[in-house]
Amino acid sequence: MISFVNDYSEGACEEILERLAATNHEQSTGYGLDPYCERAAEKIRQAIECDDCDVHFLVGGTQCNKTVIAAALRPHEAVICAESGHINVHESGAIENSGHKVLYAPSADGRLQCADVEAILAKHTDEHMVKPAMVYVSDATEIGTFYTYAQLKALSECCHAHGLYLFLDGARLGNALCAEGNDLTLPQLAQLCDVFYIGGTKNGALFGEALVIVNDALKSDFRYHIKQNGAMLAKGRLLGIQFDVLMEGDRYLRLAAHANAMAQKIAKVLKECEIPFLIESKTNQIFPILPDVLLARLRERFVIADWERVDATHTAVRIVTSWDTQEAAAEELCKALRAFTQ
Amino acid sequence: MISFVNDYSEGACEEILERLAATNHEQSTGYGLDPYCERAAEKIRQAIECDDCDVHFLVGGTQCNKTVIAAALRPHEAVICAESGHINVHESGAIENSGHKVLYAPSADGRLQCADVEAILAKHTDEHMVKPAMVYVSDATEIGTFYTYAQLKALSECCHAHGLYLFLDGARLGNALCAEGNDLTLPQLAQLCDVFYIGGTKNGALFGEALVIVNDALKSDFRYHIKQNGAMLAKGRLLGIQFDVLMEGDRYLRLAAHANAMAQKIAKVLKECEIPFLIESKTNQIFPILPDVLLARLRERFVIADWERVDATHTAVRIVTSWDTQEAAAEELCKALRAFTQ
């Protein structure tokens, strides 16, 4: 069986495994205070063109989200996101568990716009309600779309005009930055966001997210929050080593571009077969609406996750590719699609 | 100026003040362990026909809601309510502050139905999402509607079939029970709900809510939770004395019936004047949609709160009466309405 269920089914790119093996018996300081973390942080500061940004390495995305939001907000403050936002749906209430309400706006494409934010602000006017203090977006979003520079700039200006922090979840940032039509760059991210992260787990690392704190107001005592949230890895160098490798040359973008290319190859065939999509996506997640008979046929050979039921005979599914999806695997799926529809 | 802004603008019914004065220099045990609390609790157990229900007295509604939910749920569990639910909108994030997500369903009339609950359950299927564990309803609702016996019974059966607790916020319970068309009784409430409260603050007391815990699973250690939530009044007898008075004879229902009658008197005149309503309400809160010119005129003499903007020249307002609204005050508003529309 070949899985197209998610982008964390495999391990890590070879260079990471090699580097871990090569440094295995070195002794280094724990908790992220080692030279590898420092070197990786420095590479990231260069890539985003921000000398005084703070960089921290955490193990996973929910951890990043929970830790950042818990550290940034006072108890009565809330975070705004799209209804499909990971913090709203898929973190088992981690944000509420840290005491904060998640205010969400409906969003057909997974993106948030200034009007969405302002509609929520308009409803939160006094101390009987929570006070919105942060906007959370994902790029790429949970449904495969991404923000253009103009879109993110408009949202950033909106946030700052209203005294809100802008926090960007970059668990799939590579896939956004490499997508056809994207014009947003890492340095621009550091100009527009108050805090964001560069995802490693879904782009070639065993695990790890590189969190970048741009706004000084969010920097103080951040390591306390990492520790308190159980997110401080004893052998922190494992994170430093992985990001040191990922940020070498264009590797980070190259891995993501491969994932995107594999999904888009499949999307192209789906379109040729006149299969409609739930949403237009240019990244490594695509959401075709398949006839149930086709889906049943495909599942003899491929693992594919349901997304939502569309009608009595059709199901929208999520097909995800990764940095490690083999060209042959994608080909095989394409062949099966063509075989069915011809 | 006469205020129709809310039902907690005045003090308490005379008998409560008299009883407080009469007992003022008595010494009694603190924290609700005094004979007045015990006597009031006993009256309530008789009124609801439940010998083994636990009764606790707390100062306010948000306190009750936060304490009950914090005591009942484990950290990953969530509470379901209508979008307009007090816990969702008007508690400054108190529920989230205790660690729990509030899952809400859109509801045009402020009531929740089994289908609303099941739609939310259908989306919460595994450990990446919160686990719904309780349903919260208000009766009367935040927009003046109420539950019939059949409606609450259906919801109760739905909750229990799905392993959910049913919690009823009775801050305005008197107004529901006295409303024209209501057929729900106190004993039925104790049969259908796992926990509910009988509101005093909005029905003749200086403050106070009588919390009734029906389900044994919710009883243990509840006084710890009251204390931890800052909700244990040192001179707890003040609550006991007030509910002892409120539960004498039919006083509790009589006070609420007066409030309803005053609002319905005004509603009748509004209808005569062909003023439409945002929603049909038979309790002490009504929501007429007023022409702005009329509203401006009324506000020379009456304090009336905006509810929502309807169109360029009309505003839905909330008119609230209380146990202490004077017949003459209601008359004066009726006169002003008639004067404008004739």
Place this chain on the structure above:
Amino acid sequence: MISFVNDYSEGACEEILERLAATNHEQSTGYGLDPYCERAAEKIRQAIECDDCDVHFLVGGTQCNKTVIAAALRPHEAVICAESGHINVHESGAIENSGHKVLYAPSADGRLQCADVEAILAKHTDEHMVKPAMVYVSDATEIGTFYTYAQLKALSECCHAHGLYLFLDGARLGNALCAEGNDLTLPQLAQLCDVFYIGGTKNGALFGEALVIVNDALKSDFRYHIKQNGAMLAKGRLLGIQFDVLMEGDRYLRLAAHANAMAQKIAKVLKECEIPFLIESKTNQIFPILPDVLLARLRERFVIADWERVDATHTAVRIVTSWDTQEAAAEELCKALRAFTQ
């Protein structure tokens, strides 16, 4: 039976009951935004000689403590107190429930000194430990002692030198300020503390604590925190009216002085009878060490709480008087003591 168990056994001073009755049917804005609260706040600002201090009225002490600490601290920050501090022992974990560690120092007399604070600071040096951010003291303390001006000034300077807020729990502030030997004044409190409160519950009110926020850094959005902690009373004017009465002339101090005088009258007789004390106290709580046979005799007529077992035949007890303790009641206890020991 006459109770010397605590200082909240009775109701309120007559003038408060009269004022509540006189204003009972007035309509006023809810949630503490009424003219009575404003007038009481203004009286307090005058009494403490602080024009720009914020004053809020809350119902009880645990509520005040929890709300202030939750509003002031970030998640990784901790509060320091004496081991006997109310927040450490008698709030059912309310502070920890809001997410914060309580760091305590042993203290024989219930007071905290700079050296105690610095010993705790010395142990909390990096992000693997909590970060102390506030010092909490009670005046009078839980064991009847109080702070002189010099003592509180030294502690205040210590706190501010180390970047810590100083928070003073004044649930029994009147008793401290009226104690023989006290030289601390209300205006000095406002100079030395960042936040403190003036207790009403234990000094003539039905309930209520007047919270004074001196430090600007603690002022913002405080009403959100009151609401979120379930501490915003719907009929907030009840608090305003009570403090308006308490702060008239010298009533607040006079009520407390009476309580102290009653306890000291009893203490004098105990000393004449050569009964030792667990601790020297000049306020309304005294801690004599009684032979068990005497204690048994007294309990035929008086309710007196155990404090701690001292040896096989002696028990330290807590005798508490209040603003409402009758001279005759104190006399009767004195007589019983003399009868036993003669």
Place this chain on the structure above:
Amino acid sequence: MISFVNDYSEGACEEILERLAATNHEQSTGYGLDPYCERAAEKIRQAIECDDCDVHFLVGGTQCNKTVIAAALRPHEAVICAESGHINVHESGAIENSGHKVLYAPSADGRLQCADVEAILAKHTDEHMVKPAMVYVSDATEIGTFYTYAQLKALSECCHAHGLYLFLDGARLGNALCAEGNDLTLPQLAQLCDVFYIGGTKNGALFGEALVIVNDALKSDFRYHIKQNGAMLAKGRLLGIQFDVLMEGDRYLRLAAHANAMAQKIAKVLKECEIPFLIESKTNQIFPILPDVLLARLRERFVIADWERVDATHTAVRIVTSWDTQEAAAEELCKALRAFTQ
């Protein structure tokens, strides 16, 4: 420089790196639902002789502690530990952040006894205080001591007699089980504890702790808690693979035995040199009290952490060895010690 600062300075045992490389491109289900996790869990169930114990794999110790305690306790419940307990000192308030008070007993040797627990229970008698519900111990303790079977059995019986859960932090469990004088076995742990974990981070893994839930009452919905606490690793198989390797044959104990042997080799030389110890330890952490001149000399070549200042010229230090400490490195330290004292 050679470091004796901690036992997480190096990477992982070779077999783990090999297995990670060998399985790198396999696709597997995420979040710990893969065959490697299942196989490792099965090996653990066999090793502890408990068929129906639940096994979960988490990344780190603080994560385990926070997640277990948050899942097990209701809001008003507290956990008891030794003053030196990791949860009390070195988790940046993670336990309090989840809402629970940590009640600690002084303990000279890092162990907790029934008398310590009962002394705390005796002080927590009603709802104004927190309610102890769990006892937390570490084995080996934070200061290198361990529990014998008789000691742990007595504590377990004490806990269960008082209705308390017993939770054992096994971050250094291997070192305890291999220590000279230990007679406690893995199957006994599963009989005596309600929940415990087998530490990987400090014993040959890159990271990872295997959490064993014995008591049925603690099992339900545990994966929700893992997720909510940000402790669910996307590529969960990394944990499964590592524990699958560690639990092969006697590898887990063998790695720990090496660490212990290295520390005891150094301890032997220290004793020959008549250097006293702060505490007697038979595990991989030793606490000699060194003359400052010696310490300065050693630090030219070795990294050694201060533990506490003993007097004007002596410092207690902590020397830690690991599964990867080279025999030659230990020898070199021994030589330096002998050179100084001869």
